[in-house]
Amino acid sequence: MLTVDNLEKTYDSGDKALKGVSFEVSGNEIVAIIGPSGAGKSTLVRSINRLTEPTAGRVSLDDTEVTGLDKSALRDVRRDMGMIFQEFNLVERLTVMENILSGRLGYLSTWNAFRRNFPPEDIKRAREILSRVNLEGVENNRADELSGGQRQRVGIARAVIQRPKILLADEPTSALDPDTSREVMSLLTDIAHEDDIPIIINIHEVDLAVDYADRIIGLSDGEIVFNGPPDDLDQAARDEIYRGGESIADREAPSAGSSTDSDDVIAERGD
Amino acid sequence: MSEKYSGPDAAQHAATGLSKRQLTTLLGGCVILAAAAWIAEVDPMALLAAGAREQMAAFVAEGIPPETSREYLLGRSLRDGLLWAVVETLAISVVGTTLAVALAVPLGLTSAATVTHRGPLYRNASAGRITVGRGLYHASRTVLSFLRSVPGIVWGFLFVTAIGLGPFAGVLALAVHNAGVLGKLYADFLEDTDPMTTEAVAGSGATRLQAVCHGMVPQVTPTIASYTLYRWECTIRSAAILGFVGAGGVGYYLVITIQRLQYGKLSTAILAVFALVVTSDWLGSRLRTRLG
Numbered sequence: 001m002l003t004v005d006n007l008e009k010t011y012d013s014g015d016k017a018l019k020g021v022s023f024e025v026s027g028n029e030i031v032a033i034i035g036p037s038g039a040g041k042s043t044l045v046r047s048i049n050r051l052t053e054p055t056a057g058r059v060s061l062d063d064t065e066v067t068g069l070d071k072s073a074l075r076d077v078r079r080d081m082g083m084i085f086q087e088f089n090l091v092e093r094l095t096v097m098e099n100i101l102s103g104r105l106g107y108l109s110t111w112n113a114f115r116r117n118f119p120p121e122d123i124k125r126a127r128e129i130l131s132r133v134n135l136e137g138v139e140n141n142r143a144d145e146l147s148g149g150q151r152q153r154v155g156i157a158r159a160v161i162q163r164p165k166i167l168l169a170d171e172p173t174s175a176l177d178p179d180t181s182r183e184v185m186s187l188l189t190d191i192a193h194e195d196d197i198p199i200i201i202n203i204h205e206v207d208l209a210v211d212y213a214d215r216i217i218g219l220s221d222g223e224i225v226f227n228g229p230p231d232d233l234d235q236a237a238r239d240e241i242y243r244g245g246e247s248i249a250d251r252e253a254p255s256a257g258s259s260t261d262s263d264d265v266i267a268e269r270g271d
Numbered sequence: 272m273s274e275k276y277s278g279p280d281a282a283q284h285a286a287t288g289l290s291k292r293q294l295t296t297l298l299g300g301c302v303i304l305a306a307a308a309w310i311a312e313v314d315p316m317a318l319l320a321a322g323a324r325e326q327m328a329a330f331v332a333e334g335i336p337p338e339t340s341r342e343y344l345l346g347r348s349l350r351d352g353l354l355w356a357v358v359e360t361l362a363i364s365v366v367g368t369t370l371a372v373a374l375a376v377p378l379g380l381t382s383a384a385t386v387t388h389r390g391p392l393y394r395n396a397s398a399g400r401i402t403v404g405r406g407l408y409h410a411s412r413t414v415l416s417f418l419r420s421v422p423g424i425v426w427g428f429l430f431v432t433a434i435g436l437g438p439f440a441g442v443l444a445l446a447v448h449n450a451g452v453l454g455k456l457y458a459d460f461l462e463d464t465d466p467m468t469t470e471a472v473a474g475s476g477a478t479r480l481q482a483v484c485h486g487m488v489p490q491v492t493p494t495i496a497s498y499t500l501y502r503w504e505c506t507i508r509s510a511a512i513l514g515f516v517g518a519g520g521v522g523y524y525l526v527i528t529i530q531r532l533q534y535g536k537l538s539t540a541i542l543a544v545f546a547l548v549v550t551s552d553w554l555g556s557r558l559r560t561r562l563g
Contacts (some may be wrong), residue, residue, distance in 0.1 A: 034465060050395055051474055079476035089471035090488045102485050106476025113481045155471075162475055 007057035033208035035219035149180035230247025362518035367445025374450035379457025391470035418451030438519025
């Protein structure tokens with residue numbers, strides 16, 4: 001079970017991205033986080049495994065408090081959290097198989113990792129996952145030879161091979177066309193049910209969230225303004241999340257959707 | 272100079288010719304060039320003076336045909352003669368470049384800010400760790416700058432003084448100078464990698480070293496291999512003049528024939544260097560195409 005308790009994030013620039021966010025995720029629940037650009041969706045998901053360091057509040061996975069762990073303990077808990085990215089973030093020049101196996105690096109000794117000496121069971125499992133994500137036949141292709149949908153499935157496979165206790169997906173469909181987005185969403189829901197793990201998906205397409213999620217969390221200006229099943233997401237709730245007078249359709253323009261979230265990332269990267 | 276797309280204000284001024292900014296740049300460039308020419312004592316008349324023409328005519332007359340005697344080309348023993356010197360030059364460049372890579376890899380890693388203290392690998396790092404990393408980065412960059420700024424031939428002179436005449440001094444000279452060149456290239460490439468990819472590897476619980484080896488380095492290995500091969504082509508040219516200071520190779524023949532005014536032999540030596548450079552460039556570009 002993942003518990004997020006009163007989580008806050010204030011960037012060095014003074015922007016308050018999260019203003020005390022609390023929720024719980026358990027079982028094999030699919031939780032979609034929706035909200036307008038700049039609401040803090042990306043910051044929230046990235047704060048769970050501390051790719052973004054939260055300023056205050058707590059994140060706990062089962063009995064482990066993730067916030068406040070030292071470096072090596074953080075590495076251990078990160079092995080239990082698979083992450084899927086908007087831009088896939090594969091090593092383009094490595095093969096599909098090498099990219100998937102990199103999800104097991106956290107379990108290897110430095111020397112074995114250096115030699116890419118993965119145990120046979122990891123390789124066997126990688127092959128099983130290849131067929132689960134429907135990538136048989138391209139395992140020896142370089143990642144840059146694949147289509148967007150195939151690349152995202154490599155990204156999912158890399159997260160699944162970790163045997164995570166939870167999957168975090170940061171805008172996993174934003175770089176994909178509508179049909180491929182649906183394929184990726186149903187693949188994610190299949191994985192949640194088969195592996196019996198919860199998934200938190202930060203997504204800006206509300207229709208996809210409604211169709212695939214068990215629960216929707218609406219984020220607005222760093223605060224949770226909706227937390228319930230998709231059926232409860234009526235027009236009033238949508239207005240509350242996307243308040244400000246603009247129609248939802250305007251807010252959903254993909255360029256607007258991704259720019260602020262990547263600003264979050266860039267703000268983090270400053271030296 | 273192409274006016275149309277060379278600057279932000281270019282489009283507005285395309286119709287009226289040069290923009291004000293481009294004019295300033297052009298004028299500034301001319302002033303700098305004129306100053307440099309004055310400092311370099313550029314004097315076109317010196318080339319055309321009667322004495323200069325005579326000397327050049329003499330060189331051409333005596334330099335043709337090039338000396339091709341068996342004794343000059345093959346010498347009296349295995350390690351003698353011009354052809355051996357050419358082979359020795361090649362060998363110096365190969366061993367020198369290999370040693371340079373061996374030095375440049377660790378120095379390149381410690382000179383890349385993304386490896387030592389910046390970016391996604393250091394998001395959860397303590398302030399102390401980042402300070403140590405930054406110190407290592409600056410120290411390592413300074414070492415690289417120093418190695419690079421001393422020319423290969425000066426390193427050659429220093430090593431000849433230290434260990435005596437011969438090609439091994441040349442090997443060390445090339446290794447040290449090119450470690451500086453390659454190390455900086457490797458570091459700059461590593462700093463230019465996609466941080467999101469590295470972050471993804473680190474996010475799955477990999478250590479920093481693992482994220483560097485498996486997230487960062489694979490992004491640049493083909494580029495690095497290609498540039499290293501190019502650098503090897505450059506070391507052939509450097510190795511050809513190391514003989515000037517007695518550090519082995521064909522340069523010895525160049526300097527000795529110049530000093531003794533043996534222009535026939537000098538022509539042969541120049542042709543030999545030319546053949547060596549053309550061959551290695553061809554080989555290098557073939558290999559680089561296969562890497563790409």
